[in-house]
Amino acid sequence: MVGGSEIRGPQVAIDSLADPERWEAEAVGFDILAGGEVEIFAFLDRLQSSFLDGHVRHGPIRCSGLYEWLAHQTDDPACDPMRELMWRHAVETLPIGPGDTLFGREVPSRKLHSVRSASLEHGLHPKPTRRLLREAGLVDEASDRLADDRVVVDAGEADRFLRGIAGTMSQEAAARHLAISRTHFMLLVKGGVIQPRIAGAVREANHVFLQVDLDAFRAALLKAVDRGLAISESCADMPTAAKRACCSLAEIVQLIIDGRLQHVGLREGMKGLGALTVDVEEVRALVRGEDHGGLALSQVERNLHTSTRAVRALVREGLLPVEMAKNPVRRQIQPVVRPGVLAEFERQYASLQTLARERGIGHLALKRALEADGISPARDPSVLHLTLYRRADVT
Numbered sequence: 001m002v003g004g005s006e007i008r009g010p011q012v013a014i015d016s017l018a019d020p021e022r023w024e025a026e027a028v029g030f031d032i033l034a035g036g037e038v039e040i041f042a043f044l045d046r047l048q049s050s051f052l053d054g055h056v057r058h059g060p061i062r063c064s065g066l067y068e069w070l071a072h073q074t075d076d077p078a079c080d081p082m083r084e085l086m087w088r089h090a091v092e093t094l095p096i097g098p099g100d101t102l103f104g105r106e107v108p109s110r111k112l113h114s115v116r117s118a119s120l121e122h123g124l125h126p127k128p129t130r131r132l133l134r135e136a137g138l139v140d141e142a143s144d145r146l147a148d149d150r151v152v153v154d155a156g157e158a159d160r161f162l163r164g165i166a167g168t169m170s171q172e173a174a175a176r177h178l179a180i181s182r183t184h185f186m187l188l189v190k191g192g193v194i195q196p197r198i199a200g201a202v203r204e205a206n207h208v209f210l211q212v213d214l215d216a217f218r219a220a221l222l223k224a225v226d227r228g229l230a231i232s233e234s235c236a237d238m239p240t241a242a243k244r245a246c247c248s249l250a251e252i253v254q255l256i257i258d259g260r261l262q263h264v265g266l267r268e269g270m271k272g273l274g275a276l277t278v279d280v281e282e283v284r285a286l287v288r289g290e291d292h293g294g295l296a297l298s299q300v301e302r303n304l305h306t307s308t309r310a311v312r313a314l315v316r317e318g319l320l321p322v323e324m325a326k327n328p329v330r331r332q333i334q335p336v337v338r339p340g341v342l343a344e345f346e347r348q349y350a351s352l353q354t355l356a357r358e359r360g361i362g363h364l365a366l367k368r369a370l371e372a373d374g375i376s377p378a379r380d381p382s383v384l385h386l387t388l389y390r391r392a393d394v395t
Contacts, residue, residue, distance in 0.1 A: 001066045002043065003029025010047050011065050037085060044089045071103050095152055110155045115139075116148040118155075122162045129162070132208060135198050136161055168197060174209040178218060179272020184239060184249060191250020193217075193257070221276060222266075224256045229265040235277040237267075244280045246330045247287040252278060255286055284329070292325035294336025303342065306351060310386035317379065319388075320345055349378060352387040355394060370394070 003025035004012040017025065032043045047066075070083050083103045090102055095117045097110025113121070119129040126148045133139045133153055138161065143151040169177060174194075175185035188194045189207065194217060196207035242249045255261045256278070263279035295303070300320070301311045314320040315335065320342070322335040356363035367387070375394065381387045 001029065001069055002032050002040075003027065005047065005066050006032065006043060013065070033082075040082070040085050041089055044086065045093070048093065067102075095149070095155075097155070112152050113155045113158045114149045114153075115151045118153070118158050118162060119148070121159075124162070132162070132168075132198065133158065135208065168208045168210055169214070171196075171207050171209065174214055177211065177214055180274055184273075187249045188253060191248055191253070193250045193253045218273065220257050221253065221273065224259060224261065224264045225266045225276065226262075226264060227266065229263060231265050231267065231277055232279075234279050234281050235263065235265060236280055237274060237277055241278050241280045241283050245284040245287055247283065251287055252283055255283065260286060289326055289328040289331055291328050292336055294323060294325055294338050295342060296327075296334060296336055297322075300337050300342060304346075304351070305353065306386055310384060313384045313386065314345075317384065319349065319379070319384075348391060349388050350391055350394070352377075352389065355389060 001014060004014050004017065004022075006028050007021075007025055008017070014022070014025070032039050035042075067086065070079055070086070087102050087105060090096060091107055092111060095110075095112045095114035096102075096107050097117070098107060100107045110117075115126050115130045115133065118124075118133070119126040122129070130139070130143075130148065130151065133151075134141075134143070138153045138157055139151055171185065171189070172182055175182040178185065180188075185194070189196065194209070195213070197210040197213060198208035236244065238252050239249055242252055245252075252261075256264055256276075261278055261282060263282055265277040267275045267277060297308070297311050297315070301308055304311065311320070315322050320337060322337055324333050325336045326332070327334050350358075352363050352367055356366045359366065370389070375389065378388050378390045378393075
């Protein structure tokens, strides 16, 4: 029977074999059994492999003619050692547990789960069960091609994991639970103020959230609400306040959780986090970054009494060195000119209009006087969009 299963497959019909095939099966089976437990377990592993690669509905033990013969067609006690080895191997390597019997003997405990057995035991649908086990790293990518009853995982790890995610929600369901848009919910997740219980390994849409975590998050925000606060014109809902204060939605939420906002209100007749309001000016003051101490190009333009094109040309031509710094309010990276750099530029250079204003004469009259003395602009005016002179030349 062992040799026939090895040569012809687990459902071999020994009686249908011709004498030469029977002799071959006896020889192969003898070699396997003579190898003892190691060879027999290796043989049973091969039987299981044929089950995993096939499409039969019955389990890898019960689909075997060897099992049926030992369980139902012979009660010879000489076969008991083989029954014991098959029982032990099945308990160690197959997703069977309490309620299952082999050779009339009940399995006392479970060592392995399949996706199917785990979903049944924990009252879950097999499809999300498989996805959750995959996201948690308990089953690998190769299992995607296998049926639910052929994907095997350690029962202890699977049970601990699946018990821990009771009451879980998808990202979409979690957004509905908090009564906010999915876009705003995703921003809060990316901002780190909402943590998924299971992070999607493939994509963020596969994040799994625990309802108790979401309820605790909502309670922390509502705890900061001043029920008697009057909603003024400077108040707005959190997404609107984030736009006006040039910050992220997650930053405002974190300010509320940290207790740093004093004016947190609640709009009547609205539900969820969308009902919360904050004072935009208060938020703006708290999220304002450190002042970089430089002058924006628009400020340089006003100080030099010139045009935007001219200032950009001065920067481009290297006459006005700039640094990149973060705007403390809008918080984008922008070019700035240090006050000392601008002062040094004004010490060395001046436009025709500035020189004329300093001397109290018309700029055209000054230009003619400078030309008469052979004094030319420091750079081509068509390049700078500005008639610029060296002060040393003019003096």
